[in-house]
Amino acid sequence: MRLNKKTYFIAILASILTVACIKDLPIVPEEIPLLQVPDHFGEIQIPATNPITQEKIDLGKKLFYDPILSLDSTVSCASCHPADNAFADPRPFSIGVYEREGFFPEEKRNAPALFNLGYARALFWDGAVSAKEGAYDEIEIQAVKPIENFFEMGHNFETLTPKLNNHPLYPTLFKEAFGVDTIRDLHIVQAIAHFERTLLSYGSKYDEFVESGFDSTMLTPAEKRGLILFFDEREGRNHPECFHCHGGFNFDDQGQIFRSNGLETNDPGSSRVPGMGPTVKFKVPSLRNLSYTAPYMHDGRFETLDDVLDFYQHINDEENLPLPVDSDRLMRTVGFTDEEKADLKAFLMTLNDPSFVNNPDFRPDQE
Ligand code: HEC
Numbered sequence: 001m002r003l004n005k006k007t008y009f010i011a012i013l014a015s016i017l018t019v020a021c022i023k024d025l026p027i028v029p030e031e032i033p034l035l036q037v038p039d040h041f042g043e044i045q046i047p048a049t050n051p052i053t054q055e056k057i058d059l060g061k062k063l064f065y066d067p068i069l070s071l072d073s074t075v076s077c078a079s080c081h082p083a084d085n086a087f088a089d090p091r092p093f094s095i096g097v098y099e100r101e102g103f104f105p106e107e108k109r110n111a112p113a114l115f116n117l118g119y120a121r122a123l124f125w126d127g128a129v130s131a132k133e134g135a136y137d138e139i140e141i142q143a144v145k146p147i148e149n150f151f152e153m154g155h156n157f158e159t160l161t162p163k164l165n166n167h168p169l170y171p172t173l174f175k176e177a178f179g180v181d182t183i184r185d186l187h188i189v190q191a192i193a194h195f196e197r198t199l200l201s202y203g204s205k206y207d208e209f210v211e212s213g214f215d216s217t218m219l220t221p222a223e224k225r226g227l228i229l230f231f232d233e234r235e236g237r238n239h240p241e242c243f244h245c246h247g248g249f250n251f252d253d254q255g256q257i258f259r260s261n262g263l264e265t266n267d268p269g270s271s272r273v274p275g276m277g278p279t280v281k282f283k284v285p286s287l288r289n290l291s292y293t294a295p296y297m298h299d300g301r302f303e304t305l306d307d308v309l310d311f312y313q314h315i316n317d318e319e320n321l322p323l324p325v326d327s328d329r330l331m332r333t334v335g336f337t338d339e340e341k342a343d344l345k346a347f348l349m350t351l352n353d354p355s356f357v358n359n360p361d362f363r364p365d366q367e
């Protein structure tokens with residue numbers, strides 16, 4: 001039977017979902033050092049349908065860096081998600097096969113950083129891939145999308161899978177990882193997803209501070225002042241409010257997930273996604289690794305972190321009011337002084353994790 005593209009996607013989706021009904025257990029093998037996270041992260045969840053092994057992770061990494069996944073073999077996942085930038089695209093908009101620039105005109109988006117994905121509650125800026133219980137088991141499904149997206153890799157599994165089956169190396173690697181003689185679509189995304197799960201960033205100065213039992217002598221005076229401002233619970237106007245949206249160990253939003261921080265935009269955001277309601281919202285991104293992930297926001301509109309902080313500082317200035325209608329009510333109180341801005345920035349810098357960005361385990365193997 002010949003399947004058209006849509007049925008094909010649904011078929012892959014269905015095979016992932018059917019098996020996903022089996023109860024998931026947090027199976028995190030001790031022999032994989034990359035997966036051992038500090039206590040304040042909580043246990044990583046691995047879908048029971050795709051037990052994690054070093055062979056799958058290694059294969060997933062090879063696929064992540066291999067342009068064979070794209071129609072004309074020019075674009076790999078890493079083309080838009082480079083390791084040097086904590087796997088975020090340094091270009092405001094990603095370029096896919098045949099110089100195609102991203103999606104509909106109003107939905108050109110900056111490729112987000114990839115780390116701590118196993119803890120994500122949703123994937124994509126608009127939540128196009130999301131789950132009530134968290135998106136830890138949706139990473140496989142997500143990987144289907146860029147491969148098939150016309151503007152990204154422009155490929156389809158009907159030609160990709162035979163290409164891999166006829167490749168000099170891949171059949172052996174898939175056999176080692178999955179014990180199969182014939183590579184199927186599902187194996188491809190299962191391997192990639194496991195490599196992505198290992199992209200864990202927990203080595204920042206802030207993490208060391210937490211692990212020390214909050215030993216405040218580890219922070220400079222400016223970092224300490226910034227931390228207090230970031231988590232400030234004062235009533236009334238003129239305070240940063242950051243942690244109400246960028247909360248938890250990953251500094252994203254584990255509760256509400258989607259919000260509007262008051263940016264003017266033509267992008268429909270979450271309103272385009274069925275069941276998400278009419279308000280234009282975006283996924284609250286993590287504030288870890290900001291030194292590596294410029295430019296910022298869903299459309300990469302801010303080139304520097306100073307531009308971002310200026311935006312938040314002045315959002316309630318007379319000339320910027322009223323705020324866009326969809327703005328979260330928390331945005332109405334945001335504001336801070338120049339000195340406070342410098343302190344906030346010092347605190348945000350403690351969330352950088354050079355050990356993550358420079359980790360050779362996440363780079364292509366030398367062959
Ligand atoms: C042509 C550029 C491009 C390529 C190639 C690409 N991506 Fe992306 N990726 C993006 C963009 C842009 C987004 C954001 C899209 C959106 O939110 O609407 C994204 C989003 C993601 C996300 C969601 C992250 C989050 O926090 O929401 C994951 C995971 C991801 N990509 C993984 C991959 C994998 C795996 C591959 C290879 C199979 C890949 N990408 C290939 C551009 C690309």
Ligand code: HEC
Pocket residue numbers: 240241242243244245246258259260261263282283284285286287290293295296297298299308312328330331334344
């Ligand atoms: C009402 C919720 C809310 C508050 C309060 C808030 N943010 Fe955000 N923040 C968001 C959302 C939503 C985005 C993504 C918006 C978009 O791309 O359209 C975002 C994006 C960002 C980004 C860009 C990250 C990236 O990877 O592109 C930075 C940096 C940031 N916020 C820092 C802060 C700081 C610092 C504060 C406190 C001064 C703060 N935010 C307060 C919701 C909030």
